[in-house]
Amino acid sequence: xxxxxxxxxxxxxxxxxxxxxxxxxxxxxxxxxxxxxxxxxxxxxxxxxxxxxxxxxxxxxxxxxxxxxxxxxxxxxxxxxxxxxxxxxxxxxxxxxxxxxxxxxxxxxxxxxxxxxxxxxxxxxxxxxxxxxxxxxxxxxxxxxxxxxxxxxxxxxxxxxxxxxxxxxxxxxxxxxxxxxxxxxxxxxxxxxxxxxxxxxxxxxxxxxxxxxxxxxxxxxxxxxxxxxxxxxxxxxxxxxxxxxxxxxxxxxxxxxxxxxxxxxxxxxxxxxxxxxx
Amino acid sequence: xxxxxxxxxxxxxxxxxxxxxxxxxxxxxxxxxxxxxxxxxxxxxxxxxxxxxxxxxxxxxxxxxxxxxxxxxxxxxxxxxxxxxxxxxxxxxxxxxxxxxxxxxxxxxxxxxxxxxxxxxxxxxxxxxxxxxxxxxxxxxxxxxxxxxxxxxxxxxxxxxxxxxxxxxxxxxxxxxxxxxxxxxxxxxxxxxxxxxxxxxxxxxxxxxxxxxxxxxxxxxxxxxxxxxxxxxxxxxxxxxxxxxxxxxxxxxxxxxxxxxxxxxxxxxxxxxxxxxxxxxxxxxxxxxxxxxxxxxxxxxxxxxxxxxxxxxxxxxxxxxxxxxxxxxxxxxxxxxxxxxxxxxxxxxxxxxxxxxxxxxxxxxxxxxxxxxxxxxxxxxxxxxxxxxxxxxxxxxxxxxxxxxxxxxxxxxxxxxxxxxxxxxxxxxxxxxxxxxxxxxxxxxxxxxxxxxxxxxxxxxxxxxxxxx
Numbered sequence: 001x002x003x004x005x006x007x008x009x010x011x012x013x014x015x016x017x018x019x020x021x022x023x024x025x026x027x028x029x030x031x032x033x034x035x036x037x038x039x040x041x042x043x044x045x046x047x048x049x050x051x052x053x054x055x056x057x058x059x060x061x062x063x064x065x066x067x068x069x070x071x072x073x074x075x076x077x078x079x080x081x082x083x084x085x086x087x088x089x090x091x092x093x094x095x096x097x098x099x100x101x102x103x104x105x106x107x108x109x110x111x112x113x114x115x116x117x118x119x120x121x122x123x124x125x126x127x128x129x130x131x132x133x134x135x136x137x138x139x140x141x142x143x144x145x146x147x148x149x150x151x152x153x154x155x156x157x158x159x160x161x162x163x164x165x166x167x168x169x170x171x172x173x174x175x176x177x178x179x180x181x182x183x184x185x186x187x188x189x190x191x192x193x194x195x196x197x198x199x200x201x202x203x204x205x206x207x208x209x210x211x212x213x214x215x216x217x218x219x220x221x222x223x224x225x226x227x228x229x230x231x232x233x234x235x236x237x238x239x240x241x242x243x244x245x246x247x248x249x250x251x252x253x254x255x256x257x258x259x260x261x262x263x264x265x266x267x268x269x270x271x272x273x274x275x276x277x278x
Numbered sequence: 279x280x281x282x283x284x285x286x287x288x289x290x291x292x293x294x295x296x297x298x299x300x301x302x303x304x305x306x307x308x309x310x311x312x313x314x315x316x317x318x319x320x321x322x323x324x325x326x327x328x329x330x331x332x333x334x335x336x337x338x339x340x341x342x343x344x345x346x347x348x349x350x351x352x353x354x355x356x357x358x359x360x361x362x363x364x365x366x367x368x369x370x371x372x373x374x375x376x377x378x379x380x381x382x383x384x385x386x387x388x389x390x391x392x393x394x395x396x397x398x399x400x401x402x403x404x405x406x407x408x409x410x411x412x413x414x415x416x417x418x419x420x421x422x423x424x425x426x427x428x429x430x431x432x433x434x435x436x437x438x439x440x441x442x443x444x445x446x447x448x449x450x451x452x453x454x455x456x457x458x459x460x461x462x463x464x465x466x467x468x469x470x471x472x473x474x475x476x477x478x479x480x481x482x483x484x485x486x487x488x489x490x491x492x493x494x495x496x497x498x499x500x501x502x503x504x505x506x507x508x509x510x511x512x513x514x515x516x517x518x519x520x521x522x523x524x525x526x527x528x529x530x531x532x533x534x535x536x537x538x539x540x541x542x543x544x545x546x547x548x549x550x551x552x553x554x555x556x557x558x559x560x561x562x563x564x565x566x567x568x569x570x571x572x573x574x575x576x577x578x579x580x581x582x583x584x585x586x587x588x589x590x591x592x593x594x595x596x597x598x599x600x601x602x603x604x605x606x607x608x609x610x611x612x613x614x615x616x617x618x619x620x621x622x623x624x625x626x627x628x629x630x631x632x633x634x635x636x637x638x639x640x641x642x643x644x645x646x647x648x649x650x651x652x653x654x655x656x657x658x659x660x661x662x663x664x665x666x667x668x669x670x671x672x673x674x675x676x677x678x679x680x681x682x683x684x685x686x687x688x689x690x691x692x693x694x695x696x697x698x699x700x701x702x703x704x705x706x707x708x709x710x711x712x713x714x715x716x717x718x719x720x721x722x723x724x725x726x727x728x729x730x731x732x733x734x735x736x737x738x739x740x741x742x743x744x745x746x747x
Binding site: 053 | 700709719
């Protein structure tokens with residue numbers, strides 16, 4: 001049985017603003033979904049809520065992942081169960097090399113016990129193979145996580161992480177933004193290769209503002225998000241239509257939904273409340 | 279409740295918190311300090327008269343000097359309740375076979391024999407006030423390198439010791455330096471002849487064993503022109519209910535074009551007062567480097583300093599401090615530019631957690647005429663919760679216009695964004711936190727010999743247990 005991510009009527013807020021207003025979407029093993037929409041429509045919020053960023057709070061609705069309540073899991077548990085997000089703005093971790101970080105991450109994903117790691121030689125073999133496959137500069141493994149990376153390097157490093165972690169469902173959060181056409185092609189090729197490597201089993205949710213990446217990644221389905229919900233869905237051609245009418249056309253077509261921020265105590269964090277007490 | 283971590287170490291029992299029965303000591307002084315005890319120490323060691331005179335003079339200085347009123351709280355130290363000298367065994371072992379069984383057991387638990395097999399070329403291990411085990415690689419002896427415990431150094435090379443002893447840190451410097459000068463015992467004596475490069479670090483393990491037992495080791499390192507040596511000390515101490523005092527003095531002379539690196543990883547148990555005076559003088563084009571890792575102890579006050587006395591001298595001070603519950607780490611450094619074209623760099627990293635207090639206290643002094651000198655100070659503090667505290671006390675006295683002095687300080691908390699990012703890759707929260715902290719101190723840990731770097735990360739990992747809510 002393949003992986004299954006079912007988002008049902010999801011409402012979420014951040015600080016003083018409701019952003020998701022009843023988003024519903026289903027992504028299954030082997031499907032490639034494109035989620036498009038104007039800036040501020042809630043695409044990135046959806047991605048972060050799915051990964052459990054505690055900065056966001058879920059007001060109502062739910063997400064079921066492989067039959068279980070995803071929102072009840074901490075982010076690391078979600079990742080270990082095969083959910084992955086390629087971030088739009090990956091943060092840097094000074095002093096921690098990509099190699100040591102990824103060895104820990106891959107070990108966790110592969111079910112090693114807490115504080116156990118896969119052998120160094122095994123990891124190196126794996127990392128070398130993936131680096132070669134994705135045509136990434138191997139020197140990246142010795143660098144600190146995202147520290148001093150250019151925009152393109154960050155995006156490629158995210159794809160490398162995805163390749164190493166072999167997710168069941170991968171979310172690409174505007175991975176194409178800020179990249180030139182060549183870089184977009186490289187990123188798209190990486191995703192396609194991963195999809196093939198998984199035996200066409202990986203589920204993918206490509207979040208994008210621009211249709212151009214969809215020339216290189218062929219979606220099974222295209223969804224348009226507006227004001228925190230999906231207003232229309234269709235096949236790959238929807239992306240072309242959208243290209244013609246533009247987001248202004250979408251804005252003119254749909255109304256905004258009024259929503260009030262819910263007070264503390266009535267919401268739950270997107271991830272379990274697990275944060276350091278500052 | 280006993281907390282057992284994944285390594286199977288019971289954290290309620292401090293990791294190195296075992297101890298040997300105290301009655302195996304060959305000799306133990308009475309508690310407290312007076313002229314008679316000082317004379318007794320000197321007599322038992324068979325020291326020359328000048329050293330006895332030096333000790334008694336220092337005792338007078340100690341008695342007159344007031345306690346420092348800044349830094350940590352040293353007012354609680356009961357000087358009358360401390361043994362100032364203990365001798366665990368009659369003879370100093372040269373080979374492993376000669377070391378008494380129970381002491382061997384202690385070393386076994388500290389992992390020293392394995393360490394030696396693997397990478398130690400010379401071990402000067404201080405057990406109580408006497409060095410019991412000491413081996414030195416033959417080729418160094420051939421090269422003229424001397425690596426002895428300080429007592430043997432004084433016995434075998436009295437002229438050299440007399441020439442340099444107390445010249446870098448005089449007893450008048452501060453109350454604790456005076457105390458050490460009066461009752462010192464053990465420590466290392468290192469002499470590196472001109473042009474000799476000691477390629478493998480000289481390592482010494484220090485250890486306090488008996489309750490209320492002060493440890494007052496004295497180390498003197500002389501690096502002749504163009505020589506190089508890396509001296510490494512690692513410290514552990516067992517846990518006891520009453521407070522212990524560790525007050526060492528380290529003096530280093532780095533002659534023209536020589537380079538000395540002195541690395542410390544100390545992890546005193548959390549009742550130890552660690553009040554250490556470390557100072558080096560660097561001559562023309564010489565380089566002095568202090569790498570200082572401070573974990574454990576109740577209070578650490580330690581400001582390794584470098585006096586750059588001639589043109590082209592360089593100083594580098596790297597320090598990392600970790601303060602947990604009930605701990606006060608007051609480390610720092612002093613760089614004194616007393617000649618033109620001297621250069622110094624200070625990097626301090628402090629971490630505080632569970633109500634601990636850590637910080638940086640430093641002095642940059644540039645004398646008139648030290649033109650063309652450069653100094654860069656950087657101190658970063660990482661605070662892990664709201665109960666903890668970080669203090670930075672940078673003092674700068676710049677009496678020369680033609681200099682470049684920079685000071686950067688940051689105070690940060692572990693960011694939620696970083697934690698989320700690591701966790702989103704499957705890394706559990708504890709490990710994510712550890713990773714961020716390890717990254718924070720990486721500029722220091724990468725300077726350590728591999729085994730110490732691993733040990734530092736492991737010790738910090740232990741301290742970090744349960745730091746996330």
